[in-house]
Structure formats: C-alpha cells, structure tokens
Amino acid sequence: MINYLDFEKPLAEIEGKAEELRALARANEEMDVEKEAVALDKKAADLLVSLYRDLTPWRKCQVARHPQRPHCRDYIAALFNEYTPLAGDRNFADDHAVMGGLARLGDRPVVVIGHEKGHDTKSRIERNFGMARPEGYRKAVRLMDLADRFGLPVVALIDTTGAYPGKGAEERGQSEAIARSTEKCLQLKVPMISIVIGEGGSGGAVAFAAGNRVAMLEHSVYSVISPEGCASILWKDATKMREAAEALRLTAQDLHKLGVIDHIIEEPQGGAQRDKEATMASVGAAIEAMLDDLSKKSPQELLKDRRQKFLDIGAKGLAA
Amino acid sequence: MNWITNYVRPTINSLFSRREVPDNLWTKCPECGTMLFHREVKANLNVCSSCDHHMAITARDRLSALFDGGIFTEVAVPEPLADPLQFRDQKKYPDRMKAAQKKTSESEAMLVAEGEICRTPIIAAVQDFSFLGGSMGMYVGNAIIAAAERAVEMKRPLVLFSAAGGARMQEGILSLMQMPRTTIAVQMLKEARLPYIVVLTHPTTGGVTASYAMLGDVHIAEPNALICFAGPRVIEQTIGEKLPPEFQRSEYLIDHGMLDRVTHRKDLRDELVTICRMLMGQSPAIRGDLPAPDASDASGEDAAAKAGAENAAAE
Numbered sequence: 001m002i003n004y005l006d007f008e009k010p011l012a013e014i015e016g017k018a019e020e021l022r023a024l025a026r027a028n029e030e031m032d033v034e035k036e037a038v039a040l041d042k043k044a045a046d047l048l049v050s051l052y053r054d055l056t057p058w059r060k061c062q063v064a065r066h067p068q069r070p071h072c073r074d075y076i077a078a079l080f081n082e083y084t085p086l087a088g089d090r091n092f093a094d095d096h097a098v099m100g101g102l103a104r105l106g107d108r109p110v111v112v113i114g115h116e117k118g119h120d121t122k123s124r125i126e127r128n129f130g131m132a133r134p135e136g137y138r139k140a141v142r143l144m145d146l147a148d149r150f151g152l153p154v155v156a157l158i159d160t161t162g163a164y165p166g167k168g169a170e171e172r173g174q175s176e177a178i179a180r181s182t183e184k185c186l187q188l189k190v191p192m193i194s195i196v197i198g199e200g201g202s203g204g205a206v207a208f209a210a211g212n213r214v215a216m217l218e219h220s221v222y223s224v225i226s227p228e229g230c231a232s233i234l235w236k237d238a239t240k241m242r243e244a245a246e247a248l249r250l251t252a253q254d255l256h257k258l259g260v261i262d263h264i265i266e267e268p269q270g271g272a273q274r275d276k277e278a279t280m281a282s283v284g285a286a287i288e289a290m291l292d293d294l295s296k297k298s299p300q301e302l303l304k305d306r307r308q309k310f311l312d313i314g315a316k317g318l319a320a
Numbered sequence: 321m322n323w324i325t326n327y328v329r330p331t332i333n334s335l336f337s338r339r340e341v342p343d344n345l346w347t348k349c350p351e352c353g354t355m356l357f358h359r360e361v362k363a364n365l366n367v368c369s370s371c372d373h374h375m376a377i378t379a380r381d382r383l384s385a386l387f388d389g390g391i392f393t394e395v396a397v398p399e400p401l402a403d404p405l406q407f408r409d410q411k412k413y414p415d416r417m418k419a420a421q422k423k424t425s426e427s428e429a430m431l432v433a434e435g436e437i438c439r440t441p442i443i444a445a446v447q448d449f450s451f452l453g454g455s456m457g458m459y460v461g462n463a464i465i466a467a468a469e470r471a472v473e474m475k476r477p478l479v480l481f482s483a484a485g486g487a488r489m490q491e492g493i494l495s496l497m498q499m500p501r502t503t504i505a506v507q508m509l510k511e512a513r514l515p516y517i518v519v520l521t522h523p524t525t526g527g528v529t530a531s532y533a534m535l536g537d538v539h540i541a542e543p544n545a546l547i548c549f550a551g552p553r554v555i556e557q558t559i560g561e562k563l564p565p566e567f568q569r570s571e572y573l574i575d576h577g578m579l580d581r582v583t584h585r586k587d588l589r590d591e592l593v594t595i596c597r598m599l600m601g602q603s604p605a606i607r608g609d610l611p612a613p614d615a616s617d618a619s620g621e622d623a624a625a626k627a628g629a630e631n632a633a634a635e
Contacts (some may be wrong), residue, residue: 165550
C-alpha cells in the first residue's frame with residue numbers, strides 16, 4: 001500500500017478505482033472488468049508520468065521526504081555485503097541518527113556512513129528522525145579516520161532535515177562537531193563519494209557532503225535552509241514554502257546547473273518510493289562507476305582535486 | 321519687511337545650520353540603560369563604561385582600533401557573481417544588497433586587512449554584522465580564502481573576527497558551500513603552520529559557527545556573545561521549554577569547553593599580539609614602540625597616548 005502525497009490525489013482516485021473494480025470482479029466471477037481496469041491502469045500510468053515530468057521544487061521536497069522512500073538502512077542492506085556496524089564517538093554516546101561501519105561493495109571493502117530517519121514510529125524516535133547530535137558527527141569523523149588510515153573509500157548517504165536543534169546538542173558542541181566532520185571529509189586521502197538520497201538539510205548534510213564526487217537522486221533536494229524555515233524568515237509566513245522552495249533552487253537539476261553536484265541518479269517513474277529495487281540498482285551502479293573512476297587517482301590527487309572542486313564552486317550561475 | 325527679517329534672521333539661521341549637529345550624540349546602553357556620550361563610547365570601543373556591555377562595532381572601527389596607529393591596508397577580495405540564483409523573496413536580492421550598502425557604506429559583509437599590532441604583522445578578517453546580518457555568502461567565502469592565501473604568502477598569522485546570523489539564504493546552496501570552502505582556507509593556514517585565531521563576537525551562529533569559527537587554533541570570545549549552531553528560539557520551539565538567559569553565551573561556552581578565553585574588548589589587542597608572537601616563535605612584543613602619532617588621526621593619538629602611559633609604567 002503506497003502513501004499518496006497531496007498532489008498525487010487524482011492518481012490515488014484512479015488507482016483506487018482500478019483496484020475496486022478488480023476486487024468486485026474477484027467477488028463476482030461473471031463480471032468482466034479487466035478491460036476497464038486496464039484502461040484505468042493506463043490512465044494512471046499516464047498521469048504519473050505527467051505528474052513527475054515537471055515536479056515543482058516544493059513537490060520535490062515532498063517526494064524527498066516521502067515516508068516510504070528508501071532510507072540509508074535500505075541501501076546498506078541492498079547494496080553492501082558483510083555490513084559490520086561500528087558504534088560510538090568514544091566520547092559520550094552512540095547517536096542512532098547516524099549509522100555506519102565497514103562493508104563490502106562487491107568485493108571492495110569500504111566505510112559507509114549515513115543519516116537514518118527510521119521507517120516507523122518506534123524507529124523514527126530511536127533515530128531521532130535522522131537529526132544527528134554532535135555524537136553522530138564525531139562517530140562519522142572516527143569512521144572516516146579509520147577509512148583514511150586503512151585506505152578504504154568512504155561512501156556517505158545523506159538524508160537529514162538538519163542537525164538536531166536541541167539543548168544537549170548545543171551544550172556538547174554541535175557546531176564544532178559539524179565543522180570537524182566537514183574538515184575530515186576534506187582531509188581524506190582516500191576516495192569519498194557523497195550521495196543525497198532524500199533531504200540534504202543544511203550544515204547537517206554538508207558535514208558528510210564534502211566528497212570527491214557529490215551525486216543526488218533525481219527527486220532529492222539539498223538546501224541551505226528548509227523552505228518552511230526560509231519562508232518564515234524572509235516572507236514572515238511559514239506557509240509561503242512553495243515560493244521559498246522555488247527561490248532556493250534546491251533541486252538536483254538546478255544544483256547540477258550551478259556546478260554544486262556532479263551527477264544526477266535517475267529514479268524510477270513516480271519516484272524512488274514506487275520501485276525500491278530499481279532505485280537500489282541505479283544507486284549501486286552509480287557508486288561503482290564513481291569509485292572505479294576515483295580509484296585511478298593517487299592519494300595526493302584525491303586530496304587536491306577535492307579541494308579544487310570546492311574552491312571552484314560558485315564560478316557559474318544558473319544562466320551559464 | 322525690514323532689515324531684521326532680511327538680514328539678521330538669515331545670518332542667525334545660517335550660524336546655527338552651519339554647525340553640524342549629529343542627531344545621535346547620546347547612545348543608550350541596551351543593557352543597563354545608561355546614557356553614554358558618543359565620544360566616550362567611541363574611546364571605549366563601543367563598550368558601556370557603566371556595565372561593560374559590549375555593543376556592536378563596525379568592521380572598519382574594529383580594524384582601526386586593532387592596528388598600530390589605526391593604519392591598515394585592505395586586501396583585495398575576488399568579486400563573486402552577483403545574485404547567482406536570481407533570488408527574490410518579498411524584495412529582490414540586489415535591492416537588499418543596495419540597501420545594505422547604503423546603510424553601512426561597505427560593499428559587503430567582510431573586510432580583510434593587513435597591518436601591524438605592536439609591530440607584529442598580521443592579517444585580519446572582520447565580519448560586519450550590520451551588513452545583512454554579517455551573513456556568509458560567496459563574498460565572505462572569497463574574503464576568507466583571500467585572507468588565508470595572503471597570510472600564507474606573507475607568512476603571517478590570521479586573526480578572524482566572526483559575527484553573523486549564519487549563511488546568506490539569498491545565495492541558497494552557494495552560501496552553504498562556503499562551509500567547505502572556508503574550511504579549506506583554514507587548512508591552508510594549518511599546513512603552512514600559521515596561527516589562526518578566531519575572535520567570536522556577538523552573535524556568531526549557524527553555518528558560520530559550524531565551519532571556520534570553530535576551527536581556530538585559539539578561540540577567544542567577547543563577553544556575553546551569543547555563539548551557537550541553532551538559535552535559542554529554534555531550540556525553544558523544538559523542545560518546548562524556556563532556556564535560561566546564559567544559555568549559548570560566551571561564559572556558558574567556555575564552561576562547556578568550546579572556547580579558550582573570554583576577553584574584554586579593550587584587552588583583545590594585547591592578548592592577540594601575545595599569542596601570535598609566541599606561536600610564531602617571536603620575541604615578546606615591545607608595546608611602547610609605535611609609529612609617531614599622526615595629528616589628524618584621533619585613533620593614532622589614542623594609541624600613542626596609551627603607549628606613552630605604558631612606557632611610563634614600565635619605567
């Protein structure tokens with residue numbers, strides 16, 4: 001059963017009708033509704049294509065936050081073997097909003113880190129809805145350091161509304177933890193790949209996103225502030241999030257034009273939530289391709305190229 | 321009409337109108353409410369003489385107060401693309417920029433300068449909160465990179481005064497990208513083994529705190545400055561409870577291990593030169609040896625007077 005987003009309501013009606021017809025036919029064998037049901041399916045498929053062809057930035061935000069969208073946990077389970085989670089920042093706690101550890105991509109050992117939002121009420125609370133505290137970033141720094149010393153590539157999966165704005169998080173140095181994590185990404189002498197799989201929320205996302213290659217899923221978003229936050233500050237009205245989403249240029253397509261990201265990974269028709277297997281396959285292929293490409297570079301080149309890539313960002317506007 | 325109205329009154333009027341009367345001779349301290357005379361405020365580096373509250377100070381005034389004789393040279397900053405996203409909220413971004421430029425007479429939210437403190441050459445970068453909340457956009461990123469590159473080229477320490485509401489929303493993702501970009505600037509300094517000292521001033525928040533402001537070799541804050549990632553209002557909304565007034569202030573941060581020192585504005589200059597010289601392996605600063613005062617330069621006079629007083633004390 002799929003959860004429909006508000007703009008998908010017309011689709012929900014058609015798909016619902018087709019389902020109803022089929023249910024009727026199952027109950028009553030004399031009825032032949034297949035023809036109508038197929039027609040409805042066709043109509044639904046066409047509608048899905050047209051809905052997703054030109055998603056507005058705000059709709060992209062909604063898709064990126066879709067509760068059934070595959071999360072970090074799903075990608076790790078589907079794409080990696082021998083995943084061995086490693087825990088704790090050796091300082092204060094283990095933050096469940098950030099998961100990570102050693103794993104194999106095919107035969108290749110890597111370190112994988114990512115934000116995990118959770119998939120039901122219980123796990124969402126346990127994962128703090130993917131909003132990391134300083135311990136999460138410090139755990140990531142530890143794991144990246146491990147990767148660096150043992151020559152393993154780092155794969156980071158980004159999916160967070162932002163770093164957690166809580167009292168304890170501030171008390172224990174949220175800013176410093178984020179700054180150190182970004183710094184660590186930029187010090188690595190091993191390949192680092194960052195993929196925004198859902199929401200790339202501000203500093204909490206950047207902390208994992210200073211990789212040699214930065215990719216985004218087709219309908220994911222990456223922004224300096226949430227559209228709601230931006231609307232409440234600049235429009236003084238949080239309900240202007242549609243306008244804010246438009247102005248912020250937070251879609252993968254705009255970010256690619258701006259030269260902020262390197263690749264867009266295509267999603268199945270109707271978004272990642274409609275076909276998890278296909279999504280996994282394309283993300284897996286993208287990681288493989290990027291790692292193959294980067295494995296030819298020397299440690300010094302990796303370091304230097306990564307820096308140059310970020311220093312060059314901002315040279316071209318949207319018009320270019 | 322007689323000669324009085326034709327001659328005397330215009331003359332009397334012109335006598336009065338010729339004298340420029342600044343409309344803000346007196347400043348009210350926002351903390352204790354004391355009325356402070358503008359000259360006294362300026363001489364005291366915008367610190368209330370009654371309660372020691374540190375009021376905002378412009379980037380230019382800060383640089384004048386920092387360097388010997390108030391003399392410094394600005395370091396050129398590469399101009400970024402203007403309005404890269406064609407951002408428009410209730411106002412257009414270029415209009416907001418123009419208004420900020422008119423208000424502050426500065427072109428952007430950061431000044432980079434080179435000069436000497438007690439004959440110790442340094443590079444200083446100062447963020448200007450009065451310019452669009454000091455927000456970190458591409459210009460600020462370029463300024464910090466330019467400052468770091470200049471410091472490396474001249475083998476000088478970099479002293480950075482932070483003050484910002486965070487990233488500049490009107491530059492969207494490109495403002496966020498200044499977090500890694502400025503981090504690279506800090507790495508350039510570290511690799512060149514040059515001191516990078518951050519002076520956190522009120523307020524330093526958001527993406528600025530979560531990048532270059534928290535990566536210093538030494539962190540000094542001015543008293544009672546708000547320093548945080550998420551602001552107190554956001555946290556209050558998230559956790560649904562009221563926060564104590566000292567939360568996220570300098571004194572709170574030093575208690576939680578995030579700062580090295582909390583230092584009064586009048587002592588900053590001395591402290592910076594002491595730290596820089598030790599880290600650079602230089603001999604102790606000769607504090608009396610300053611350039612001769614320039615008669616037209618009031619801050620130069622002040623510095624010389626101060627130096628004279630210190631000389632007298634040393635003897």
